[in-house]
Amino acid sequence: MDESAEQTPLFTFGVIADIQYADIDDGYNYNQTRMRYYRSSLKLVRNALDSWSESAVKPDFILQLGDIIDGFNKRDGTSEEALDTVLRELSSGPAELHHVWGNHELYNFSRSALLRSRLNSSAVRDDSSFGAARLGSDVYAYHFSPVPGFRFVVLDAYDVSLLGREESSEQYRSAMDIIKQYNANEDLNCPPVYVGLQQRFTMFNGGFSKDQLGWLDSVLSTADEKQERVTILSHLPVHPCSTTPICLAWNYDEVLAVIRSHSSVVCFIAGHDHDGGYCCDKETAVHHLTLEGVIETPPNSNAFGIVSVYKDRMVLKGSGRIMDNVLLFP
Numbered sequence: 001m002d003e004s005a006e007q008t009p010l011f012t013f014g015v016i017a018d019i020q021y022a023d024i025d026d027g028y029n030y031n032q033t034r035m036r037y038y039r040s041s042l043k044l045v046r047n048a049l050d051s052w053s054e055s056a057v058k059p060d061f062i063l064q065l066g067d068i069i070d071g072f073n074k075r076d077g078t079s080e081e082a083l084d085t086v087l088r089e090l091s092s093g094p095a096e097l098h099h100v101w102g103n104h105e106l107y108n109f110s111r112s113a114l115l116r117s118r119l120n121s122s123a124v125r126d127d128s129s130f131g132a133a134r135l136g137s138d139v140y141a142y143h144f145s146p147v148p149g150f151r152f153v154v155l156d157a158y159d160v161s162l163l164g165r166e167e168s169s170e171q172y173r174s175a176m177d178i179i180k181q182y183n184a185n186e187d188l189n190c191p192p193v194y195v196g197l198q199q200r201f202t203m204f205n206g207g208f209s210k211d212q213l214g215w216l217d218s219v220l221s222t223a224d225e226k227q228e229r230v231t232i233l234s235h236l237p238v239h240p241c242s243t244t245p246i247c248l249a250w251n252y253d254e255v256l257a258v259i260r261s262h263s264s265v266v267c268f269i270a271g272h273d274h275d276g277g278y279c280c281d282k283e284t285a286v287h288h289l290t291l292e293g294v295i296e297t298p299p300n301s302n303a304f305g306i307v308s309v310y311k312d313r314m315v316l317k318g319s320g321r322i323m324d325n326v327l328l329f330p
């Protein structure tokens with residue numbers, strides 16, 4: 001029998017990704033290959049909450065991996081209402097929430113509005129010995145330690161992006177320079193090629209600035225010294241084996257290089273690719289987990305999980321489309 005089954009976990013947390021709620025009829029994705037269940041996504045959130053509340057060991061916190069409401073809300077003028085609806089449900093749950101931002105957050109709200117909103121969960125408990133918990137400026141990146149010896153780092157995968165940046169800004173211009181190097185299409189949401197990693201250079205993706213990478217590097221250095229186990233969260237995946245290339249972060253390779261230079265990282269959790277994915281990095285044995293998205297999950301199924309953390313592993317108990325997984329620490 002799995003040894004961890006007999007032990008009490010050190011802590012547990014819930015995971016859910018790409019809820020993309022909108023009060024509109026079901027419809028297909030852009031390529032007409034997958035059905036999206038916009039209203040039913042709220043029911044699947046309720047299923048997750050019921051399960052987390054009823055679980056023998058209730059989660060200490062919930063990780064919402066981004067795209068909490070769909071971009072169609074912006075078109076319909078229902079962004080605030082839709083956000084209220086989902087957050088009302090999630091806030092009624094058993095644990096504090098940590099929100100990651102995805103492209104749909106930026107379709108609905110400006111970066112400054114997001115920083116002032118309930119989707120900014122950076123003001124959470126942390127130990128001051130670690131320096132500032134948040135990166136600062138208008139980048140949404142922070143870290144927290146739920147239990148001594150463990151740390152979670154929330155990254156902003158749209159720090160370098162055409163989304164959420166004023167067209168007149170330097171950041172917008174430099175993101176445009178990057179995408180134009182690889183994508184010659186008039187519609188920058190259309191991938192530049194049909195196969196290969198270059199597909200990632202679309203407007204619905206983004207990347208991490210030098211400032212953010214430097215900040216991550218220093219957070220991980222301190223975590224290495226303290227021999228902590230770090231889990232990194234981002235809307236966009238950064239390992240090519242954990243996702244379809246069309247969903248990868250623009251500068252995934254730079255994030256991987258930072259992760260690979262630190263001993264503290266044990267896991268990287270992302271959303272965005274609604275089909276999900278998983279791989280264990282060959283070089284470091286760090287787990288790269290991409291969660292199946294709620295929005296493309298049929299109403300009779302589910303897409304959420306609960307993770308129990310032990311001293312040597314994390315055990316993911318998935319529901320519906322999310323598979324169980326045992327993530328041994330490297």
Ligand SMILES: Nc1ncnc2c1ncn2[C@@H]1O[C@H](COP(=O)(O)OP(=O)(O)O)[C@@H](O)[C@H]1O
Nearest residue numbers: 029030031067071103104187189190191204272
């Ligand atoms: N192949 C494509 N060509 C042009 N536009 C696209 C393509 N794929 C997606 N889009 C557009 O990009 C935006 C984001 O796509 P969407 O599928 O909603 O992203 P997500 O997977 O995050 O839900 C939408 O406006 C969508 O219409």
